[in-house]
Amino acid sequence: MKILIPGIAAGLARRVAKSLLSQGHEVIGIDARPWPNAPAKIELHGVDIRKRAAEDVFRRHRPDAVIHMATVTSLELSGEERHRINLGGTRAVFEHCHAYGVKQVLFVGRHTFYGAAPDSPLYHTEDEPPQALDSFPELADLVAADLYAATALWRYPKLTVGLLRLCYTLGEPGRGTLASFLVHRRVPMVLGFDPLFQFLHEDDAVTAIELALEKKLKGVFNVAGPPPLPLSMLIRAAGRKPLPLPEPLLKLLLGRSGFPLLPHGALGHLKYPVVMDASAFKKATGFEPRYSEVETVRAFRAAAP
């Protein structure tokens, strides 16, 4: 199968690409960011997904399937730029897929879609609307991209569209939201709160995406593996120390003296859990994670002592 991956230079996307390549698929990538030492067999196009040159890649290669991983989750990029990439890019991907005969598209979204609120339930199901957008406006573009991608289900009925809401992944240190948060020896927490964190080993995340491709998944699916852990337990199991601080103090310290640079809204995610019910995905694909929650953290700890 000929598979095109927009956003191929990101950590998880690289692993997906390598794994698909090893299974004999033809892999083509689009990403404005470089991927040094990429496997020679992967054809890389260093272009912006929203530009003409990206459309040319679709036209020339006419891929069978597209795995759209070109959404920016990092909060370091300015809101406007993120918005342009996440929504403009998603629009371009689906339009090109429709125009150039792609049969299947996977959109890899995030569990943060559901939002962290004091009155939101544990184990979100796919039918729930996003919550707490007002307290964390920086996530609005990702939520909008998720909802916009879902419109492809009715706009292009011939296209097999699968929307994955992936929980945190934990793999190599310094990559991904959770691994970056856990990078230092002391990890800040909001005093008096200890939310559940749901995460998946990167290898399992790759397997899940491949299964979704193989089973030609259509619709919206939560993707998660082992049960979640309270943040304090996750921090300790990762060999770090929790540093609980009162919320007003933590707000002042964000972005200063070594504290992570997070918008105030992100504190909601350090107070309340975003945990998903992934039973529909399991039923549709038979996905079983290889790593338990404890094994996943231990693997991270071994890689980043």
Add this chain to the structure above:
Amino acid sequence: MARDETIKERIDRLELPFNQLGVDPYGISKKHLRVFFEALGALYRHYFRVRCFGLENVPARGRGMLVGNHSGGVAVDGAMVLTSCMLELEPPRLAQGMAEKFINRLPIASTWTCRTGQFTGLPEHAVRLLEDDRLLMVFPEGARGTAKLYSERYSLVDFGQGFMRLAMRTQSPIVPLAVLGGGSAIPTVANLYGLGRLVGVPYVPVTPYVLPLPLPARLEIHYGAPMRFAGTGSEEDELVERNVAEVKRAILTLIEKGRRHRRERW
């Protein structure tokens, strides 16, 4: 509970899917349960000297809803029901209450309610826990029930229909229960709603000695025979209301029975 058995040993015997770190898929933690029930166990045995009747009515396994009256201005009644299930049932069971929404906003309280399985009272939580064959504890009177004054302590305020629709939808047996003595433990003479709003709780109860701290009144918990209701939970109001009235009657009967046996003294 056997005299020499510790709370830790009983928690180890809970039939919940704990992982190797002692946490279940809902984040309920053995470590927190132990501290929680050691404190409540002391209150249960030595302060309120709780006596429990009809425990055989609580299902040993599988889903079930403990539905009771509120008794006392703070959640002493619920805490003692949870403790009775942990200390006196064989095998021990963790009853899971449905907490008021404001609790999850409060630091510390949020962590402790989450780690001990006392989640925010959302229909989604209730359905999920019951379908997972857990034991749910529900006080259909809600915050209006804990706000009852001393003179109203044996009355019931309006029951919503939510718990009944839930029981019908998930086909869970309802075990009616009555808590007696909470009204004497916290003899509320007034509730300050304005002050409550200021500090982020529904109200602050006032007792003759001002503070809403419970007195060492003897508490009794009476469990009644399980009740089952056929249906899907989406029936007309009249039918659901009839079922609700039946549960309410069962609870009132338990309260009356308890009062006849009970000497109202500290």
